[in-house]
Amino acid sequence: MPELKWIGKDAIVNHHREVPYRLLHCDSELSAGNADSGNLLVQGDNLEALKALLPYYAGKVKCIYIDPPYNTGNENWVYNDNVNSGEIKQWLGKVVGKEAEDLSRHDKWLCMMYPRLRLLREFLKEDGVIFVSIDDNENHHLRAVMNEIFGSNCFVADIIWRSADSSNNDAKKVSMDHNYTIAYSKRPDWISFALPRSEENNAHYSNPDDDPNGPWFAGNLSSPNPRENLRYQISHPDGRALEPPANGWRWSKQQVEEKIASGEIVFTDTSRGILRKTYLKDQKGLAPSSLWVDIDETGHNRNAKYELKNIFPEVPTSELFPTPKPTKFVEKILRIATKADDLVMDTFSGSGTTGHAVLNLNKQDGGNRQFILVEMDEKIASEITGERLRRVVNGYDKGGDSVKPVEGLGGGFRYCRLGTPLFDEFGDIDGAVSFPDLAAHVFFSETGAPIPQRVDGSTPLVGQHGAQIVYLLYSEPEQGFARIEAGNVLTPDMLTNLPAAPDGFVGERVVYAEGCTVSADRLKAEGIVFKQIPYSIQGA
Ligand SMILES: C[S@@+](CC[C@H](N)C(=O)[O-])C[C@H]1O[C@@H](n2cnc3c(N)ncnc32)[C@H](O)[C@@H]1O
Incomplete structure (x- = not known):
C-alpha cells in the first residue's frame, strides 16, 4: 500500500506510546445535572486526555466523531486552526525536536493528527466506527493516514456534506459549498444502522x-x-x-x-x-447515502451559528464560537452508528455539538447513549462547551420577550481536568496517585482491557480479565512507613490472605507490589506471577 511521508513522521509514529499517563480530576462546580450519568467533558490536550482515559475506556467506544482544525491557515479565528497554538507548538518542539522549525503547515498538521488517530483507534469497539470532518486543505492527507492507521479495507465512506446554504458569488475559482466527513470502521465487516424513512x-x-x-x-x-x-x-x-x-x-x-x-x-x-x-x-429503513445535501435534514454552517446564538443570546454574533457543526448533522452520524446504550467520543469538541446531539437523540428515542468530550482551550471548555451542555441539560432562555424557554434535555456531565502524570521525573509513582487510579492503570497495562469497575482499595483484588486475575498491593506513601508495614510487599502472609480465585478458575494470578519475599517455588505452586511496581508498568 502506498504510504504518505512527511517531515517529522519518523519522530511521531510511536509518540502515542511515550505520552505520560495522567490523572483526571473532576470539578464539581463546572459539572452539571446528574454527574453520574456517565458523560464526561475533559479540558486538556486530547493527546494526554486520551492517554488518561485509555485505562477506563479502551475498546468501549461505539462511535467517534471529530472535527479537528482543518488547517486553513486562517489566523483570525478564536482558536488557532493552523496548529500554531502555544500548546501544540511547544509539543511539536519537544517531540519533533529541531526538525520542527522546518515543518510546513501540512507536516505539522499531520504530526498533530497521527498520534491522536492512533490512540483514538484503541478506544473503538470491534463494531465501532470513526467519522472525521475535514475540507480540501487536508482531505487527501487524512485519507492516506487513516488508510495506514485503520486499514484501507476498513474505509467506509467519504461523505459529502453541503456546508453552505448559498454559493459565494465572489469566489475567484469555484465556490466551495461542501466539506467531507471520512469514516473508517474498526473491522472491515462493519454495518451501518438504517435511517428512518421520511x-x-x-x-x-x-x-x-x-x-x-x-x-x-x-x-x-x-x-x-x-x-x-x-x-x-x-x-x-x-x-x-x-x-x-x-x-x-x-x-x-x-x-x-x-x-x-x-x-x-x-x-x-x-x-x-x-x-x-x-x-x-x-420496506426497510434507508441505507445512508454518501451525499448529505438536504439542508433541512443536516443543516449548514450558518444555521449551526444560529443554533448557538439561540443558546447564547447574550453573546454578540461576531464573538460566538466560529466553527460549530449543526446538531442535526452530528445526530445523523449517531443514528447511523449508534444504538441506545452506546458510548460516543469527540476529542475536538469545540462548542459541544456532539454532547448536545447525544442528549437530543436520547430524548427522541429514549436511549441512554453517553459521551466523552475533550476540549483543549480552557476558556472554550468552561465557557462554551461546558456552558452549552449546562444550558441544554437544565433548559435555557433563547432571549427576546416572545420566545418560550427551551425545556432541559436532562442528563448531566462531569467536568474534568488533567492532573499530574502517574510517574514522577525519577520514574517513581507520584505521591498524588491513589489506589483506584493506580489499580486502573495496572489492570490496563496487564490485560490491555479497561478496568471492569472502579475499585476503592478495600481489597487488593483489582479485577479479572479472561484467564488473568490482577491484584495490587499499594498504599499511598506515608512518611515513616516501611514498605512491608505499608502492605506494599508480597510476603508469605500477604499471599495466604489474598482473595481467592473463583471456583474452577484456570489461569494466572498476577500480583503487582513494590517487592516480594515469597519463594519462587511457592509462587509457581500457587500459580502466582509477581510484577514489581513501578518498573513493570511504566512502559504500558
Ligand atoms: C473545528 S472545532 C470543533 C467544532 C465542533 N465540532 C463544534 O461543533 O463546535 C475544533 C476544536 O478543537 C479544539 N482543539 C484543537 N486542538 C486540540 C487538541 N489538541 N486537544 C483538544 N482540543 C483541541 C479547538 O480548540 C476547537 O475548539
Whole structure:
C-alpha cells in the first residue's frame, strides 16, 4: 500500500506510546445535572486526555466523531486552526525536536493528527466506527493516514456534506459549498444502522383498492438482468397473452402464479396489463447515502451559528464560537452508528455539538447513549462547551420577550481536568496517585482491557480479565512507613490472605507490589506471577 511521508513522521509514529499517563480530576462546580450519568467533558490536550482515559475506556467506544482544525491557515479565528497554538507548538518542539522549525503547515498538521488517530483507534469497539470532518486543505492527507492507521479495507465512506446554504458569488475559482466527513470502521465487516424513512420517502405509497396489507406502489415486474428462462407469456383474464419484458419476468411462472393468488400481483386494464404491489410495510429503513445535501435534514454552517446564538443570546454574533457543526448533522452520524446504550467520543469538541446531539437523540428515542468530550482551550471548555451542555441539560432562555424557554434535555456531565502524570521525573509513582487510579492503570497495562469497575482499595483484588486475575498491593506513601508495614510487599502472609480465585478458575494470578519475599517455588505452586511496581508498568 502506498504510504504518505512527511517531515517529522519518523519522530511521531510511536509518540502515542511515550505520552505520560495522567490523572483526571473532576470539578464539581463546572459539572452539571446528574454527574453520574456517565458523560464526561475533559479540558486538556486530547493527546494526554486520551492517554488518561485509555485505562477506563479502551475498546468501549461505539462511535467517534471529530472535527479537528482543518488547517486553513486562517489566523483570525478564536482558536488557532493552523496548529500554531502555544500548546501544540511547544509539543511539536519537544517531540519533533529541531526538525520542527522546518515543518510546513501540512507536516505539522499531520504530526498533530497521527498520534491522536492512533490512540483514538484503541478506544473503538470491534463494531465501532470513526467519522472525521475535514475540507480540501487536508482531505487527501487524512485519507492516506487513516488508510495506514485503520486499514484501507476498513474505509467506509467519504461523505459529502453541503456546508453552505448559498454559493459565494465572489469566489475567484469555484465556490466551495461542501466539506467531507471520512469514516473508517474498526473491522472491515462493519454495518451501518438504517435511517428512518421520511414522509417524503413514503409519499408515493397509497391504498386506492383498500388492500388489507396497507399502502403500496406499482413496482417493477421485470427481471433486473437478462434471464432467458424467465421469458414466458402470462394469460390475462381478458384473454390477452402478456409478453415478457426484455429481460424476462422477475420470477418463475410458478412464483408469479402464487403471487397472483395472494394478491401481490394484480391484472390491470392498462396496455401493460399487470402490476406488482410493493408494500410500504415491507420496506426497510434507508441505507445512508454518501451525499448529505438536504439542508433541512443536516443543516449548514450558518444555521449551526444560529443554533448557538439561540443558546447564547447574550453573546454578540461576531464573538460566538466560529466553527460549530449543526446538531442535526452530528445526530445523523449517531443514528447511523449508534444504538441506545452506546458510548460516543469527540476529542475536538469545540462548542459541544456532539454532547448536545447525544442528549437530543436520547430524548427522541429514549436511549441512554453517553459521551466523552475533550476540549483543549480552557476558556472554550468552561465557557462554551461546558456552558452549552449546562444550558441544554437544565433548559435555557433563547432571549427576546416572545420566545418560550427551551425545556432541559436532562442528563448531566462531569467536568474534568488533567492532573499530574502517574510517574514522577525519577520514574517513581507520584505521591498524588491513589489506589483506584493506580489499580486502573495496572489492570490496563496487564490485560490491555479497561478496568471492569472502579475499585476503592478495600481489597487488593483489582479485577479479572479472561484467564488473568490482577491484584495490587499499594498504599499511598506515608512518611515513616516501611514498605512491608505499608502492605506494599508480597510476603508469605500477604499471599495466604489474598482473595481467592473463583471456583474452577484456570489461569494466572498476577500480583503487582513494590517487592516480594515469597519463594519462587511457592509462587509457581500457587500459580502466582509477581510484577514489581513501578518498573513493570511504566512502559504500558
Ligand atoms: C473545528 S472545532 C470543533 C467544532 C465542533 N465540532 C463544534 O461543533 O463546535 C475544533 C476544536 O478543537 C479544539 N482543539 C484543537 N486542538 C486540540 C487538541 N489538541 N486537544 C483538544 N482540543 C483541541 C479547538 O480548540 C476547537 O475548539
